[in-house]
Amino acid sequence: MTTQRVHNFSAGPAMLPLPVLEEAQRDLVSLPGVGMSVLEISHRSKAFAAIIESAQADLRKLLAIPDGYHLLFLQGGATLQFAMVAMNLGRDGRADYIDTGSWAKAAMKEAQKFTKVQTAASTQADNYNRVPRQSELKLDSGATYVHYTTNETIGGVEWHEYPEVGAVPLICDSSSDFLSKPFDIGRHAVVYAGAQKNVGPAGVTVVILRDDMLKRVPAGLPVLLDYKAMVEGKSLYNTPPVFPIYVVGLVAKWLLGLGGLAEMHARNQAKARLVYDALDSSGGYYRGHAQPGSRSNMNVTWRMGSEALETLFVKEATAAGLDGLKGHRSVGGLRASIYNAFPEAGVKALVDFMKEFQKKHG
CATH class of the missing domain: 3.90.1150.10 (Aspartate Aminotransferase, domain 1)
Known part of the structure; x- marks a missing residue:
């Protein structure tokens, strides 16, 4: 059995900071002052309340999240968000999607089950080797939202400027470059990111949601797919992914420590x-x-x-x-x-x- 760490270029789950792994290794047996493993603590305990509140506070600080935004820890990865965005925010309307590759395409395919999807721009003709120019965006001012994917892991293309969409709410899948650079949350209505690239292990999805979006959520959604229910439950409606949230908190502290x-x-x-x-x-x-x-x-x-x-x-x-x-x-x-x-x-x-x-x- 090898104990030497190789250079892991995996697209995800991906490398975690070594100091984070070492702290998690320690707490895997016994959390300081708790006497049980972080894998064993109740999600209703004071110990976990401190963990999730600290993780949320540090993420808010890192991203300078404005007032009026909710920060949720959900499950199902970005793939579930492809559906949740459309079923919560796009019902009885039409939504603009910017197609930049495999993950943008996957988001569009899932959203089509719940809303009318319009392609505002696509770089498929260029084999997805770039993101569209602003002049190429054909946006509908009556759309319920505009969706884009900030970074495509398969094609290796990334947005380095935000698309200008006017007054229409802007939503993004930021899974693979989340926390990699300063990001203007205030320009967006919803930002979601699976943790397993830059934020932590697989199993938790960070969702940042502007409060006014909750007015759009229709009645009758399955409770775990309902943004309003998730906000009201403070990410604790059912048992959350305790360990992944704990690691997200460690990663956030590591990033703050770097500057x-x-x-x-x-x-x-x-x-x-x-x-x-x-x-x-x-x-x-x-x-x-x-x-x-x-x-x-x-x-x-x-x-x-x-x-x-x-x-x-x-x-x-x-x-x-x-x-x-x-x-x-x-x-x-x-x-x-x-x-x-x-x-x-x-x-x-x-x-x-x-x-x-x-x-x-x-």
Whole structure:
């Protein structure tokens, strides 16, 4: 059994900060002052009340969440939010969706079951290698909301500016770049994010919801799919994912200790730049997928001359302690996911490996 940690480039569940893992390891046996594991405490206990309140307070501080917004810890991942957004906020109306890749497409497919979905823009014709320009957005001023996906993990494209949508409520799936940079919550009506990229382990979804949106929630929804019921229950209507929420709180404290999201953004930009520079300086040996203006700081995607060469790259990289570089099964290629917790040393190890691989096989 190996005890040495490899460089984990997985798209999610992804790396967690080592200090967070070490603190969780300690509390796994006995929470200080409680005498039982964090896995064992009641969600109605004072100990857990302190955990969830601290996590919410630290997230509000990190994101500078304005007054008038609710912060929920829900279950079901972003995939369940694809449905909840539409069934809570889009009934008897029409909603604009901006299609930038696989996850935006998945959100649209699910929303179609509950509302009329209109494609405000799509970059499918460009093989999803960029996000749309503002001038390309065909927005409906009568839409119930506009939905976009801030970062596409599969194609490796990211929004670096917010879409301008006028008075229509703006909603986003921010799962894969949540807490990676400063983010203007006040421009959005709803922001949701599965935790397993940047925030914590799989099992909890952070939902930030502007209060006026609750007026739109129709009666008769199943209770666990009802935003109003979740707000009234303070994320405790039923047993919440106690351990994932606890880890989210540890991650939030870790980020605050680093200096907050501006510092994290600078680190993420520096890491991504190292990989993109390696792609751009390879003379076409490594071909980046995303156009420069839409390149993701979280998920760097590229192709090589043949699938056989890509398979060999993954095999040799894995043997060298660089794990999880195979691209998504739907598109192939290669992908390095370098979320918040991923160390710069791991990025440099990848870049060195890429250069050596090109010398050896180029």
